[in-house]
Amino acid sequence: MNDFFDAIEFIFNEHESPAGGASVGGLSNMWELMWPHLQLSGASMGIACAIAIPLGLWLGHIGKGGFLAINASNVGRAVPTLALIAFFVVFIGVGFWNLTLALVLLAIPPILTNSYTGVRQVDRDTVDSARGMGMTGAQIVRRVELPLALPLIFGGIRISAVNVIATATIAPLAGVTTLGDPIINVNTYGDEGRLAAALVVALLAVVTELALGAVQRAVTPKGLKLEGGAGWRRRAMALPNNRREATT
Amino acid sequence: MSPLLAQVEIREREDTCVSDNGFCPDWIADNFDRYVDPFLQHVLLTVVAVAIGFAIAFTLALVAYRHRWLINPVTQVTGVLYTIPSIAAFFLLLPITGRGFVTATIALVAYVLLIIFRNVLTGLDNVPDETKDAGRGMGLTDRQLLWRVEVPLAMPEIMAGLRIAVTTTVGLATLAFFAGAGGLGEQIFADINFKSNVVVAGGLAVALAALLDAAILITQRAITPWTRAAAAR
Numbered sequence: 195m196n197d198f199f200d201a202i203e204f205i206f207n208e209h210e211s212p213a214g215g216a217s218v219g220g221l222s223n224m225w226e227l228m229w230p231h232l233q234l235s236g237a238s239m240g241i242a243c244a245i246a247i248p249l250g251l252w253l254g255h256i257g258k259g260g261f262l263a264i265n266a267s268n269v270g271r272a273v274p275t276l277a278l279i280a281f282f283v284v285f286i287g288v289g290f291w292n293l294t295l296a297l298v299l300l301a302i303p304p305i306l307t308n309s310y311t312g313v314r315q316v317d318r319d320t321v322d323s324a325r326g327m328g329m330t331g332a333q334i335v336r337r338v339e340l341p342l343a344l345p346l347i348f349g350g351i352r353i354s355a356v357n358v359i360a361t362a363t364i365a366p367l368a369g370v371t372t373l374g375d376p377i378i379n380v381n382t383y384g385d386e387g388r389l390a391a392a393l394v395v396a397l398l399a400v401v402t403e404l405a406l407g408a409v410q411r412a413v414t415p416k417g418l419k420l421e422g423g424a425g426w427r428r429r430a431m432a433l434p435n436n437r438r439e440a441t442t
Numbered sequence: 443m444s445p446l447l448a449q450v451e452i453r454e455r456e457d458t459c460v461s462d463n464g465f466c467p468d469w470i471a472d473n474f475d476r477y478v479d480p481f482l483q484h485v486l487l488t489v490v491a492v493a494i495g496f497a498i499a500f501t502l503a504l505v506a507y508r509h510r511w512l513i514n515p516v517t518q519v520t521g522v523l524y525t526i527p528s529i530a531a532f533f534l535l536l537p538i539t540g541r542g543f544v545t546a547t548i549a550l551v552a553y554v555l556l557i558i559f560r561n562v563l564t565g566l567d568n569v570p571d572e573t574k575d576a577g578r579g580m581g582l583t584d585r586q587l588l589w590r591v592e593v594p595l596a597m598p599e600i601m602a603g604l605r606i607a608v609t610t611t612v613g614l615a616t617l618a619f620f621a622g623a624g625g626l627g628e629q630i631f632a633d634i635n636f637k638s639n640v641v642v643a644g645g646l647a648v649a650l651a652a653l654l655d656a657a658i659l660i661t662q663r664a665i666t667p668w669t670r671a672a673a674a675r
Contacts, residue, residue, distance in 0.1 A: 197537035271606065272651040274613035277644030280630045284463070284637045360527030364617075367634055377533065377620070392533035396526045403525045 201389035212384040218376075219387060224394060231372035231398070234290065234365060235358045238297035242354060246302045247347060250309025254343070255335050263310035270303030275361040279368055288369035296368070300361060301354035308350030312343025341415050348410035355406055359399050363391075373398070465637040474642070476629075481646050483624040487543070487615045488654065491550035492607050498551070499558035500600075504588070506559075507566045520556035528553055528614045532621035541622030549621065550614055554607040561603025565596025598669060601662035605655050612651040626650075 208220035217223075253259040282288075282296040316339050324338045363374035376383035376391035383391070459466035499520075506512040526534075531549035539545045569592050577591040593600075616627030629643040663670065 195537075268609070268655075271609045271613065272648055272655065274616040274627070274644070274647045274651075276613075276616040276627050276630055277640070277647050280634050280640040280644055283634055284640045356525055356527075360529065363527060363529050367631075374529075377529065389533055389537065392530040396530040396534060399527050399530070400522060400525050403521075 197386070197389055198393075200386040201393055204384075204386045204390040205394065209384070209387075211382050213382050218383050219390070224373075224390075227371065227373045227375055227391070228394065228398070230290075230370060231359070231362050231365070231374075234294060234297065234362045234370060234372060235355070237294050238301055238358050238362075239351070239355055241294070241298045242301035242305055243351065245298070246305035246350075247309050250306045250347075251313055251335055251340060251343070254310045254313025255331065255339060257314070260310065260314070263306055266303040267307040270300065275300060275357075276364060279361070279364055283368050290370050293365055293368045293370050297358050297361060301358050304353040304357075305347065305350040308346045308353075309343060312346030313339045315346070316342045342418065345410055345414045345418060348406060348413060352403060352406040352410065356399050356403050359395070359402055363395050460636075460638070463636045465641060469638050470642055477626070477642055477646060480624055480626050480629050480643070481650070484612070484615055484626045484647065484650060487546060487550065487618055487623060487625055488608065488611045488650070491547050491611050491615070492554060492604070494547065495551040495554035495607060496558055496604065499555045500562055502555075503559050503562035503566070507563060513563065516559060517556070520559055523552040524556040526552075529617050529620060532617065536621065543623045546615070546618035546621040546623035546625075550611050550618070553614060554611060557607045557610070558600075558603045561599045561606075562596065565599030565603075566592055568599065569595045594666070597662065597666045601658055601666075605658050608654045608658060609651045612647060612654065616647055 204219040205224055206221060208217045208223065211218045250263060253263050278296055278300060279293070282292055286292050286295070313335075320338060320342070321334060324334050329337065362372050363377060365372040366375045366378040373391050373395050376387040380388045460469050502512075502516055506516055528549050531552060532545060535545045535548055539548060573591060573595065574587060577587045582590065615623075615625050616630065618625045619628035619631060626643045626647045630640055633639045
């Protein structure tokens with residue numbers, strides 16, 4: 195347990211680096227590492243959402259491209275994050291925006307799959323009655339399909355966000371200093387620094403998951419909440435599509 | 443000195459393609475054997491972690507299926523385990539279990555529990571009530587009903603969960619070298635600026651994920667022939 199006390203102490207107090215020279219540890223140093231971590235994750239998630247949500251809504255609305263939307267997740271999972279980052283390092287280059295692009299590719303599949311599935315699982319009768327009320331296609335997407343798909347869309351965002359935060363930990367391999375720096379460059383930070391970084395990354399992921407879970411509940415239309423009831427099912431929906439149609 | 447840095451190999455750099463960190467088929471052909479052991483370590487890590495994870499999560503799901511109040515607590519605990527990034531989990535476990543295969547396996551098992559638990563339970567819940575009633579009408583006991591009717595009919599979802607678990611674990615096992623358990627990630631990390639190395643090690647990891655995924659899919663087709671019959675109608 196002493197290792198954990200040392201690690202927590204590292205988070206709050208500055209230390210001399212085991213490699214000599216600059217001091218490491220302490221809250222300001224942790225923040226210096228966490229800020230680029232958040233910037234990187236935020237930029238990637240923003241871009242991924244801007245691409246995947248409209249695309250998923252559109253494919254779901256016209257009812258085409260289901261094969262692409264559903265299999266995007268399956269293919270995405272099969273590429274290890276370390277391999278993805280390594281491919282980017284050797285073929286595209288290092289640096290903040292190159293890495294952002296890699297993380298965008300990582301973040302898109304779950305959001306795309308869930309946006310598509312979210313629209314497709316909207317009751318067709320509901321869509322028909324909206325059309326019967328004289329709504330245009332764009333109105334149906336915005337006022338009927340999007341609200342009803344929001345819980346699933348946010349489920350996708352949750353998976354991607356946690357995955358991106360986890361993967362941003364190996365960003366130092368691509369030349370971006372994040373919370374992963376103490377993990378990769380253990381000589382500079384020491385063992386307690388590495389454990390401290392692992393603790394902070396784990397905490398960051400759990401806090402993000404809980405916060406987005408709260409947002410997900412907040413954006414769930416009242417009607418769906420009344421109908422749903424079973425909390426674990428909502429939770430289950432937050433994960434990659436596991437319906438029978440996705441198994442073949 | 444970090445054990446990680448000590449493992450970085452100094453490669454022969456006579457060939458200009460290799461010294462330019464290029465993509466060199468000749469180098470790959472000559473050095474392919476150095477990837478065999480990491481590949482096998484990777485396979486072992488994945489298979490052992492998914493097998494243990496499946497045994498635990500399947501048992502939990504069967505218990506929770508009968509005792510519904512267990513669903514929420516199990517989902518929440520496995521949910522937290524699922525959320526903690528594996529790379530962090532490896533280092534959080536190091537002070538407790540030390541470096542090596544065991545630590546990596548524990549972290550990987552923790553990660554797949556939620557995926558399998560959720561899918562097994564969804565599968566069991568999707569079994570139509572009429573089918574269960576028919577089974578009971580034929581005189582099946584609860585135990586017989588579970589193993590002869592409910593589990594077989596839940597197979598598509600169970601296998602889907604297994605596929606997600608396997609492909610995810612292959613990906614996460616590329617980080618297992620941080621816990622001192624080797625695998626293909628160690629090769630990628632050892633020379634991340636060398637195209638040939640990244641392509642071979644990364645390619646092998648993707649191929650392994652695809653291969654195991656296909657193997658489970660084929661198994662599923664073989665043990666659930668009725669799903670194809672239904673689709674053909």
